[in-house]
Amino acid sequence: VPYRFDPEPYLPLTAPMFQLLLALADGEKHGYAILKEVDRRTAGRVRLSAGTLYGLLKRFIDEGLIAESSERPDPALDDERRRYYRLTANGRAVAVAEARRMEQAVCDARAKQLLRNPRTS
């Protein structure tokens, strides 16, 4: 029986968890870069502090959703002590599943006229 990863048990994610996975969706980053990107993208709505960030990183690494990257972008540009993190296939599956879940919730809200339909431009 081929093994198929089921992201369901990880859902729903908290906002910091989702934002962390999202931050790694387009490539590997080090800790500080993740902080900056989340802060910028959410305009400060989601604040990842050091303790929360590294706590989540440890947990996701233990669960196999994130891995430490062995490749370094450009040794000249980088502090070699810095550790980089990347999304695993499972981590990506969980992020996608969470996004779908939220999408479904928005659809439901629209069906009930709670939200207006998006403007078609």
Add this chain to the structure above:
Amino acid sequence: MPRDSRLFRLLVRLAFPREFRAGYADEMSRTFAVQHREARSRGPRALAALWAEMALDAMRSGPRLYVDQLRQDLRQARRTIARQPGFFVVGSLVLGIGIAAATAIFSIVDAALLRPIPFDGPDRLVAVREQVPQDTRPWELSYPAFLGLREHATTLEHAAASMRYGVTLAGAEPRLTEAAAISSDLLETLRVRPAAGRRFTAAEDIPGAAPVILLRETLARERFGTPEAAVGKTIPVDGDAPTIVGVLPESFRFPGADIDVWMPIGQLAGEPWMRDRAVHVALVIGRLRPGATVAAARAELTAWMDAEHARQPNADPGHRILVRPLASQVSAASRTTVAALGGAVLLLLVVTCSSVGLLLVTRASGRTSEVSVRLSLGATRGRLTRQFLTETACVAAVGTAAGIAGAMALLDYLVHGLADALPPFVVPRINVAALGAAAVTAVVVTLVCGIVPAAAALSFVRIPGAQRHRPRHRLIAVQVAISCVLVVVAALLARSLDRLLRVDPGFRSDHLLLIRVSAPIASYTSAADITRFFETIRARVRTLPGVVAVAAGAPAPLTAGSVGDLHVEGGTDVGGPVATYRRVQPGYFATLGIPLLEGRDFTDRDGAGERVVIISAGVARRFWPPHGAIGRRIKVGSAPREPWLRIVGVVGDVRNQTLEDAPELATYEPHAQRPWNALFVIVRTAGEPTALVSAVRRAIRDLEPQAVLSPPSTMEARMAESIAARRFYTVVVGTFAMTTIVLVALAVYGALSYSVASRRREIGIRCAVGASTAALRRFVVGEGLRPTVAGLAAGLAGGAAAAWFARSLLFDIGPDDPLTYAGVAAFFLLVLAAATWLPARRAARIDPTIALRVE
């Protein structure tokens, strides 16, 4: 900046688990450094905001990481347990047994010995009794003595008396119920408020006052619905209809646990026996005045009693007043029983805990390879220690839960069995203290038994070799010693019980049926009426098929009888020995099978004419040469007023009160001489006594429908009941002892099996160089027995010490009985040899070629 950086590191160190810090503290510091630089450039407010955020974040995510870690440990433990469920089940079960027994017994110990009595200001309450020269047990006071004491005692704020007796509660089926006569200030003294209504007043506590009564809450609810509804109503008691003035709460159990109604003692004060200073019936308690001490009260009351003696030289010579805290009224025997059970359960607990420890140690030593693999893969020693502790905690948690559940079931059984040994106001229930004891036990077990195997497993990696067996051997020796202590005590108790069962009570206990019958007071007013009533019963029951003999008498054998001073004509008038007195019908001795040694039995003509008495052989021996008693005259009771009784017969000695006490000096008067309105009708039957119950009851009811009949019992049941408490604690201690033996045998077996399995190579070599199978077996058995010998020696010595402490529980056997010790030692060697036999046989069957090849 370096200062801020250090501060941040300190914050991380305080808030986050070590394992997390090892992986991420440096990263976090670097990230913080960048953030710090940015914030500083934006000004002090941004810097302050950054610090606030960091502190808040540490407080939030630190604990979460600890929880994550715990969850991970539990997951790991679950996996390990799932791999070896047998170990987990056995461990929890053994621990559960220990904790269940400990929690239940500690609940009882706590209720009986440690908890203050359930009254307000318990340390101010005292009990006042008398020590008399004739008896080792303290006596109650007489009612006149109580009245005098109440008047004179200035150290007591209140003094109150109570006295138990039985009354008949009329109804569809008249029933006998336990009652207490109390002085009006008893409830005031104990500071007890009625659940409804009021207490007695002093005006109600005198002869001739309108009859009033207090009911127990359950009785009030049963008869009237609510306690409030009962107040003001009347209830038919003993042919009278007293008014219910109040209802006492269910929790009030004084002077006994089974009292249903309370009446004013003063209303009985007109009875001649209540005015008699020789009739010791009043249990007197007092409340010390603020500032007064027990010693002061004792001094004052002793002086008062001395003055009384000076005034009335004949009354109570040699009596000493005893003033003791009410809380210490748990009798010495009960205290020993409860303390012995407490001690026994403590030993059981130690054995069960160390068994679990042994199980863990053995298991840990089987995991050396797992430990070394995980260490080399980068797990820290701390991580592995935590892992072992978590597994142990799981065993402890399940064991404790099982233990508490078991304790609840066990406590009911124990309280029932110990009912006689516990003071009336003790209501043992699983309490917080006992739960605490169980929890503490579980924690201690977790720490001790978890750290030991962790340390053992971790140190094995560094120091392999023969020493690894040492902690196990020590634990086994300790277990053998403790188990041996328990077995010695259990064996002595069992032999005591055995001897007690063989005691000759002085009568034939088989085929005897007893029913207590009370003639209704209202219809049977004269002595002649009562005599005729019981004579008619005897005549009617005798004609029933299956009846061999019948006679009535009171009190029944194995019931605490009434006692009085015994005086012999021509002897001194004061200070005679104490003798019991009973009133019996003709044929009583033949019915019970008590041998008539001299003279004659009573006849139907006794009762009129000269007053007569039959004495026990002990009385005859004490006062007269052989065959010298018949025709002499004695008095029983307070000397001057009692009539002289002429001795017409001598019967065999009977253990009338309990089987344990030596036969007392006994006197018997013919019932017709001074009738009592309640007697035990005693029937000797040809077949099974209980088969005749309905016929006998019908015969009595036909004669008098209003007669009050107690539930019938057989003499054999009464005898069993009289030793029930002893049988019970013997069984409990015996069960504890057997449990420890099984655990010890398993421990020895397990340890030796493991040792044989891990030393296959050594045994293989011994075998290869020519050791015979017999020699190998001897080698392994010796290996198994060696650590137990020291334990056995220590255990026998400890058993002797324990037996000496519990010597008051022994009957007819000394705490140093050599046969018992020899038997216990032999028994242990046998059990241990059996436990070593299987591993020894396995060792002897090891094939050297295979054993050597495996390694």
